[in-house]
Structure formats: structure tokens, C-alpha cells
């Protein structure tokens with residue numbers, strides 16, 4: 001296992017590799033209703049204005065909707081990556097087929113959660129062989145709900161997961177001292193209600209987050225720093241120190257541990273951006289970001305809706 005210092009050159013792991021929080025029960029029914037009403041004919045603009053306003057006009061949700069907006073770090077990441085995607089996913093709650101990357105992350109996450117919940121009570125880890133079996137069961141649960149690409153093989157992924165779980169149990173789990181596992185947290189940042197779920201906080205107040213990735217990360221991604229800064233402010237007992245354990249599903253499996261300490265600039269980012277996001281939602285302004293790393297027919301489940309609503313062509 002190798003460690004990587006925060007702040008070295010950036011190779012951001014593909015974001016959909018990370019297990020996502022459950023889709024929020026974001027109470028935006030009023031906004032949805034307004035969105036589904038036939039839209040007015042767009043005003044004829046000059047070509048430059050037309051480009052700048054490449055979004056279908058939409059009435060702003062009522063103030064009562066604004067009062068109910070609750071965000072999470074995952075929602076913020078989605079919104080900042082592509083606000084149109086946020087709208088399709090959280091505003092309209094359109095179905096999003098589960099990818100193998102997400103399913104794999106969920107299975108790994110669930111298996112390790114079982115181990116650390118056990119350790120919380122007993123102070124001991126489960127046996128590695130037993131954990132491999134637990135992972136296999138978790139993976140089988142996911143397989144039936146997952147859409148695999150033609151070049152993906154569930155059995156190969158299962159074997160990779162087994163090796164990763166065994167490696168994590170042998171090399172990392174013995175050193176983790178959990179104080180709490182899978183805890184829901186909530187609070188207010190910049191005047192915006194925010195909530196989230198923390199994988200694990202250890203006896204030293206350090207947040208430990210476990211993720212899976214197909215590529216080796218070389219530094220702490222910006223969205224993770226944002227997430228940590230969020231949790232630092234809304235988690236009682238959080239010290240501001242954190243560690244990201246990434247399980248990399250390369251042919252030869254790897255574990256990468258990255259330490260991080262939340263700084264002033266991270267805190268400021270959350271205090272500035274959550275209110276901006278809330279304001280954008282309140283105004284109902286959602287722009288497609290066709291330059292996003294996530295923007296392709298392969299990686300965005302909403303690409304057909306996006307083309308229909310905003311025009312243009314989403315890359316293959």
C-alpha cells in the first residue's frame with residue numbers, strides 16, 4: 001500500500017466511481033410541476049444572446065420551495081459539474097441506470113461497513129475469508145440491479161472485489177479504530193441546510209472515507225476537499241483531519257491512502273458555493289455543461305433528455 005500526499009499533481013479519479021449518497025428526497029415538487037408545464041416560446045435573440053441563454057426559459061420556483069432546499073456535498077458536486085444534470089437527477093428525479101462502477105463501490109462499501117459495525121461493538125475485525133464471502137453476497141445483490149456494458153464482466157469484477165477486500169482487511173482494517181460508522185449528519189452552512197452521511201469517524205476525530213476507483217488517484221480531488229470541509233462543520237467531534245482510502249480496481253489491485261487537513265480555503269468554498277447553488281436553484285437556472293468530464297452518452301444517463309431540452313449534440 002502506498003500513500004500520496006495531498007496537493008500533488010492532479011489526476012482526478014472518475015467521479016462516478018464513488019458510491020453516491022442515496023438520491024435525496026429533495027422537496028422540489030412545486031418546481032417540478034412548474035417545469036413540466038409547456039414552456040413559453042423563447043424570445044427571439046441575437047445570435048450571441050442566443051448562445052449565452054442556451055437554456056429553455058422557466059418560471060422560478062416559489063419562495064416556499066426555497067425554504068425547503070436541503071443540499072449535500074454530492075448534490076453540490078453534481079451541480080457544479082453540470083447544473084442541468086443536477087436538475088434531471090434531483091429536480092425531476094429521472095431514473096438513472098446503475099452502472100457497474102457505482103454497483104462495485106456500493107458492494108465494497110457495504111461489506112466494509114459490516115466489518116466496522118462489528119468492530120465498533122467487539123473491537124475486532126471479522127476474518128478476512130469471511131469478509132470475502134460477505135463482499136460476494138453484497139456484489140450479488142448489486143448485479144441484478146446493474147446495467148453492464150458489453151466489455152464488462154461481472155465475474156471478473158467480483159474477483160477484483162474479493163482481492164481488494166482481502167487486501168484492505170489485511171493491511172488497513174487492523175489499524176482503524178472506529179468511534180462511529182455510517183452516521184447521518186446535518187447542519188447549516190452559509191445559511192443553507194446541508195446534510196450528508198459519513199462512512200466512519202475514528203477515535204481521534206478523524207474522518208475516514210472509503211472509495212473505489214478504476215485509476216490510481218495522485219492527489220485529493222477538489223470535490224473530496226469540499227465534502228470534508230462540509231463534514232468538518234456539521235459533524236460533532238470532527239477534528240478537521242481526514243483520510244481517503246481508495247481501493248483501485250486495476251489488474252493488480254492497489255490501495256492508496258491520502259491524508260488531508262481541512263483548511264480555511266476549503267471552508268470558504270463551502271460557505272460561498274452552497275448559497276450560490278441554492279440561489280441558482282431558487283431562480284431555476286440550469287445550464288448544460290458539455291465540457292464536463294461526465295458529459296458523454298456513455299457517462300450521462302440523461303443525455304437524450306439533455307439534447308431534447310437544450311439542443312446541440314452530446315458527444316458519444
Ligand code: SF4
Pocket residue numbers: 082083084085088287288289290292294295296300301302303306307314
Ligand atoms: S448530457 Fe452533458 S450537458 Fe447534458 S446533462 Fe448530461 S453532463 Fe450535462
